[in-house]
Amino acid sequence: MSILYISDPDTRLGFEANRVVATYADGTRHTLPAETVESITFLTRAHISTYCMEECLKRGIPVAFFSKGGRYYGRLVSTVHANAALQRQQSRLYDTDFSIELARRIIAAKVRNQMTVARRYARARSAKMDDAEGELLRYLTKIPTLDTIEEIMGYEGQSAKVYFAALSKLIDPAFAFRGRSRRPPRDPFNSLISLGYSILMNEIYNEIENKGLNPYFGFIHRDAERHPTLASDLLEEWRAVLIDSTAMSLLNGHELSESHFRLGDDEHPGCFLTRDGFKIYIKKLEQKLKARAKYLRYIDNAVTFRRAIALQIGKLAEAIREEDASGYEPIVIR
Numbered sequence: 001m002s003i004l005y006i007s008d009p010d011t012r013l014g015f016e017a018n019r020v021v022a023t024y025a026d027g028t029r030h031t032l033p034a035e036t037v038e039s040i041t042f043l044t045r046a047h048i049s050t051y052c053m054e055e056c057l058k059r060g061i062p063v064a065f066f067s068k069g070g071r072y073y074g075r076l077v078s079t080v081h082a083n084a085a086l087q088r089q090q091s092r093l094y095d096t097d098f099s100i101e102l103a104r105r106i107i108a109a110k111v112r113n114q115m116t117v118a119r120r121y122a123r124a125r126s127a128k129m130d131d132a133e134g135e136l137l138r139y140l141t142k143i144p145t146l147d148t149i150e151e152i153m154g155y156e157g158q159s160a161k162v163y164f165a166a167l168s169k170l171i172d173p174a175f176a177f178r179g180r181s182r183r184p185p186r187d188p189f190n191s192l193i194s195l196g197y198s199i200l201m202n203e204i205y206n207e208i209e210n211k212g213l214n215p216y217f218g219f220i221h222r223d224a225e226r227h228p229t230l231a232s233d234l235l236e237e238w239r240a241v242l243i244d245s246t247a248m249s250l251l252n253g254h255e256l257s258e259s260h261f262r263l264g265d266d267e268h269p270g271c272f273l274t275r276d277g278f279k280i281y282i283k284k285l286e287q288k289l290k291a292r293a294k295y296l297r298y299i300d301n302a303v304t305f306r307r308a309i310a311l312q313i314g315k316l317a318e319a320i321r322e323e324d325a326s327g328y329e330p331i332v333i334r
Helices: 048-061 086-093 099-126 129-145 147-172 188-210 230-251 273-288 305-322
Strands: 004-008 012-016 019-023 029-033 035-043 063-066 072-076 262-263 271-273
Touching: 004 019, 004 029, 012 048, 019 035, 035 129, 035 147, 035 188, 048 072, 063 188, 072 188, 099 129, 099 147, 099 305, 129 147, 147 230, 188 230, 188 271, 188 273, 188 305, 230 305, 271 273
Parallel strands: 004 035, 035 063
Antiparallel strands: 012 019, 019 029, 063 072, 262 271
């Protein structure tokens, strides 16, 4: 199966003879059999024909649109997997004990995963992170005792500051950063993770729809207009595992250099990957998503991270049906 990313401006996407056809500005063409296309993601201003949109909707191929900086605009939505009864149940559980227990579990897992990723890079650079680890451990012991979403997310925010401060000391000095910057990302590390979070949230969104859930009915992140809060909820346990670790590997492993980034202009400020840098990044991220690991306790065999995401969202659907958040076990890496 293929994940098709459109990152070149003025690309035209069409449909011919059961194949998805990408025609680039220089006239070159790239085609894929429609049955092998799993999803399409636009990361620039490009074009898609009405016929291609119709075929994607009929075949259940999700098509998502982002700015070149990774801001999510929207997607083509088919009705293939709609499940009104499940979504009504999902909505009823907002602002209940279900939400609080789910938040405790997911945010605690996120902090544990942040600790593991930071430890790995500390070992690789023979560095110590005793102070940061001590703070994160204190947050971990506190999170299970909290009784409101606001308190839990307050600790999540504090842990993120400690974690990114630790990473800033473990990254190659050429790519040093001073904490998280989002819109726009102001340095290569923030550029990579902002783009990665957007791409991963799109994958999670796809699976949420596949399982019949509503991406906009979240539990941890509060209702927000035009924002898929459930996708944001489920992104939390995967951020450090998949995206932060990929960014650190690319920069510390010198797979990306300073020449693979460019600064924007007054209209589009920020730091962004070049075309060649984007290709390296997507290849690395796809390798990560296809890597097999055995972190899910409820299955005996190793699965790809992409498959693990789908299985986890299936587990959340089961927990919603049972109205028991204790049935959801977030992934925790070692």
